[in-house]
Amino acid sequence: MTALLRTLPKAFRRNLVPIPGTVRAILPALDPAAPLLPELEREIRQLTGMDIPPDAWQPESIPAHLRVSFRILDEQSRPLAQGRDLAELREQVAPKVRATLSSSVDDLLRTGLRDWHCRVLGRSTVVATA
16 A cells, blocks of 8 residues: 555655555555545545545556465365456456356256156245235
C-alpha cells in the first residue's frame, strides 16, 4: 500500500505525508472485497478532502518484488500455475479444471433412460393458496 501511494504524482503525494501514517489511518477502513483503487480514493477523500483521479495511480510502477503473486495448487498442493496476472492464470488452468470436472461426473450421467432408475422419492403434499 505504501509503495502504491508513492507512485502518485507529487501534487497528490505531498498531502499524504507521512505516507506510512496515512496507510495506517486508511487500512482499517478498506473493504477487502471491493476494488482497491476506488476504495483508496474514497478513504483518501474522507481523510484529506482531496480527490485523486483514477488515472493518477501507477500500479505498474510498483517494484516487482512488492507485487502480488498468485499460485494455483492442485489437490495434492502441487503448483499448477504461478504468476502475477490472475486472469491469465485462470485461462491457463481452465482446460484442466474442465477436464477434471467432466471426468468426475461421468459416473453420474445417464442417457437414454426410459424408466425411473433412481431411489423412490418421498411423497409430498402441495398446498394451493388463493
